Amino acid sequence: MTLYALDDQHLDHDLATIRIKNLRLRTYIGIKDDEIQKRQDVLINAVIRYRADNAVAFNHIEQALNYRTITKAVIALVEENRFLLLERMTREVLDLIMSHEAVLTAQVEIDKPHALRFADSVSVTLSASREPRRPR
Template sequence: MSMHVLDDQHLDHDLATIRIKNLRLRTHIGIKEDEIKNRQDVVINAVIRYRAEKAVEFNHIEQALNYRTITKAVIALVEEHRFLLLERMTREVLDLIMSHDQVLTAQVEIDKPHALRFADSVSITLSDTREPRRPR
């Protein structure tokens, strides 16, 4: 039984967190006429967790989750598509990140600056996981 506890601790030991911070893009987002005609700014933040023991041990790029590849794909998705709802854009970005088999959990927050008159921005946050829930 103590071996199982050691295994769980070992698994958490090399759990890496990648944070993509304030990725600023322009896209078509919204339902009002001016939103449909004109691109608007969005700000994307993502937190991605994956097991990095092989990357840590072997120090080879092939063993790591390539955040540059993920970011390029997010840029292409957001800039090349039109979205009616911020929720839909957030879900599609999250699904794209989760499509990488190495990703265990991910959280995506997308801000739409100046969407409300007296607020800096409005944002939607969604998350997903491949990890089984541990009993408490």
């Protein structure tokens, strides 16, 4: 049970962070012949922030950002396409997430396991924001 009242001042601060952790997919990624011909594993992590004021206040699913819908779209994008570069795949996933108007900021990291000998994986991380940058 919440021990404080939800007033207008409190609602302005309800920023939710959704984390999609270790989404394991298979896709065509790379430039070598074997990479072009065989699907490889990728591991996707995303951090998404949005204003959850209405979701918190009214407890209705329609007021929340639907992470299931976003995840299904990411799966379709990655598994149904071919990518030469990890940077390109990361940008396309980030753009898809940012296409949802409610998203204020997002960060996407995609790992390509076993891309380098002696390393667990190689990853690329990209971020985007609708929030204006503060002057330094």
